[in-house]
Amino acid sequence: MAFDSSVFFGALFSTAFLNGALVTVFLALLSHGVGILISIPAALYISGPPSLLRWLVKGVLGVLRGAPTLLQLLFVWNALPQFFPVFREPWFSPFLAAWIALSLNEAAYQTEINRAALGAIDPGQKAAGVALGLTRFQILRKILLPQAVRVALPSTANEFITLLKITSLASVISLSELMSVTSRAVATTFQFTEYYAAALVYYLVMVYVLVFLQSRLERRLVWNTSAAAAAPGMLQKAMAFYRRS
Amino acid sequence: MIRVDNISKRYGDFLVLDKVSLSIAKGAKVVICGPSGSGKSTLIRCMNYLAPHDTGVVSIDGVEPKNRRSCEAVRREVGMVFQNFNLFPHLTILENCILAPMMARKLTRAQATERAYQYLKRVHISEQADKYPTQLSGGQQQRVAIARALCMEPKVMLFDEPTSALDPEMVGEVLDVMVELAGDGMTMVCVTHEMAFARKVADQIVFMDKGQIVEVAPPEQFFTAATSPRAKTFLSQLQH
Ligand SMILES: Nc1ncnc2c1ncn2[C@@H]1O[C@H](COP(=O)(O)OP(=O)(O)OP(=O)(O)O)[C@@H](O)[C@H]1O
Ligand SMILES: [Mg+2]
Numbered sequence: 459m460a461f462d463s464s465v466f467f468g469a470l471f472s473t474a475f476l477n478g479a480l481v482t483v484f485l486a487l488l489s490h491g492v493g494i495l496i497s498i499p500a501a502l503y504i505s506g507p508p509s510l511l512r513w514l515v516k517g518v519l520g521v522l523r524g525a526p527t528l529l530q531l532l533f534v535w536n537a538l539p540q541f542f543p544v545f546r547e548p549w550f551s552p553f554l555a556a557w558i559a560l561s562l563n564e565a566a567y568q569t570e571i572n573r574a575a576l577g578a579i580d581p582g583q584k585a586a587g588v589a590l591g592l593t594r595f596q597i598l599r600k601i602l603l604p605q606a607v608r609v610a611l612p613s614t615a616n617e618f619i620t621l622l623k624i625t626s627l628a629s630v631i632s633l634s635e636l637m638s639v640t641s642r643a644v645a646t647t648f649q650f651t652e653y654y655a656a657a658l659v660y661y662l663v664m665v666y667v668l669v670f671l672q673s674r675l676e677r678r679l680v681w682n683t684s685a686a687a688a689a690p691g692m693l694q695k696a697m698a699f700y701r702r703s
Numbered sequence: 704m705i706r707v708d709n710i711s712k713r714y715g716d717f718l719v720l721d722k723v724s725l726s727i728a729k730g731a732k733v734v735i736c737g738p739s740g741s742g743k744s745t746l747i748r749c750m751n752y753l754a755p756h757d758t759g760v761v762s763i764d765g766v767e768p769k770n771r772r773s774c775e776a777v778r779r780e781v782g783m784v785f786q787n788f789n790l791f792p793h794l795t796i797l798e799n800c801i802l803a804p805m806m807a808r809k810l811t812r813a814q815a816t817e818r819a820y821q822y823l824k825r826v827h828i829s830e831q832a833d834k835y836p837t838q839l840s841g842g843q844q845q846r847v848a849i850a851r852a853l854c855m856e857p858k859v860m861l862f863d864e865p866t867s868a869l870d871p872e873m874v875g876e877v878l879d880v881m882v883e884l885a886g887d888g889m890t891m892v893c894v895t896h897e898m899a900f901a902r903k904v905a906d907q908i909v910f911m912d913k914g915q916i917v918e919v920a921p922p923e924q925f926f927t928a929a930t931s932p933r934a935k936t937f938l939s940q941l942q943h
């Protein structure tokens with residue numbers, strides 16, 4: 459069976475694939491955006507002295523990190539409407555369900571990244587800010603967060619690349635992202651290779667555009683040349699260091 | 704200027720400061736020395752409430768802050784220089800110097816910049832203003848740290864072993880700046896083992912051991928006629 463390049467290019471330039479890719483990108487961006495918004499206060503909160511509520515928050519984050527992402531997607535899509543009638547309304551779309559599930563999941567991972575980044579800052583930095591008579595908020599905003607962002611950036615970008623790939627799981631709740639568009643095309647024609655190849659091209663382009671943006675951003679944020687030299691290469695960044703799902 | 708009255712502090716079961724009292728007059732230059740772990744850093748950190756004491760009183764210029772806000776206000780009058788410089792690596796030298804004056808003293812950027820250059824000149828490093836801390840040598844970084852503290856125009860400066868993280872050839876340039884500062888009449892409290900500096904600048908040497916102040920004496924008297932056996936042992940070890 460030969461590779462039918464007209465099918466391949468047809469898929470590659472079809473509006474269905476393009477729309478699928480756009481859904482994938484938007485879902486990833488929105489989920490990571492909300493995840494980051496939740497993760498910054500969460501990381502600051504769990505870095506505080508131990509308390510009952512902190513243990514509880516850490517426990518919830520641990521469940522979100524520990525449970526398979528697929529399970530979380532299915533839970534939000536199927537089980538949430540059973541508990542809360544509001545989610546039985548038609549506005550509760552697969553996209554919304556995937557957005558909620560991936561945002562929470564991402565928040566849990568990103569909290570861990572942020573916490574590690576905050577922890578990596580020399581305590582002397584805070585001491586210097588305190589000694590200068592700055593307030594806690596000023597120290598956070600002007601001294602700790604700018605440094606933590608630089609530390610967290612490579613892991614955050616890797617996390618986003620992982621997330622972009624994980625959005626393909628949302629095909630199980632019938633969200634028309636890139637992977638389910640591909641599967642649907644395959645199911646009617648059985649031309650696996652051509653459609654999978656087209657999907658692969660889309661994923662690779664998205665990932666490598668991100669890797670490129672990441673290295674640009676990192677170079678802008680690096681404050682000493684020795685750190686730039688030690689930064690990992692393009693390929694290493696592309697291979698997100700762990701796989702989930 | 705600074706009055707430390709009968710303060711004690713514990714880390715767990717360990718008594719770091721044991722009923723310490725010390726009074727530092729305006730314009731005084733006090734050098735604190737003693738063996739490692741004797742509580743020197745802890746004492747100097749109590750003087751700006753960086754390490755809160757458990758019991759006793761620390762007052763600056765007669766003010767004893769009762770809450771976080773007043774602690775922050777008092778700290779603006781007390782400059783501190785750390786062993787490891789603790790410059791902000793994501794900011795340039797100039798930005799390091801203008802951050803606190805702008806945030807805590809509400810100076811405009813222009814005012815803060817003018818002031819920063821004034822103090823950077825004073826520590827002989829104004830030509831490096833646009834570099835980042837990692838681009839400077841240790842001695843230069845520590846001089847910047849001194850300038851950064853001076854930019855708040857504090858009433859007193861605290862130094863915690865400002866030269867002990869430096870390569871030997873850079874110790875001199877930092878000590879020279881400190882000697883100049885002393886000459887300008889700054890009130891200074893300095894933890895250091897640089898005895899030549901102490902002899903030249905200090906008007907009092909405070910010797911600590913095991914969380915207590917064991918001896919307070921003018922330098923000449925301390926070096927030649929220390930009364931306590933622990934200070935004598937310490938001094939004989941310094942000779943080696
Ligand atoms: N945050 C802390 N938690 C627990 N123990 C501490 C802490 N900070 C200091 N200590 C202990 O308190 C004692 C006194 O510490 P301090 O840093 O004041 O000594 P020092 O005289 O400055 O010593 P050095 O010359 O080594 O700097 C030490 O035994 C140290 O281990
Ligand atoms: Mg010390």
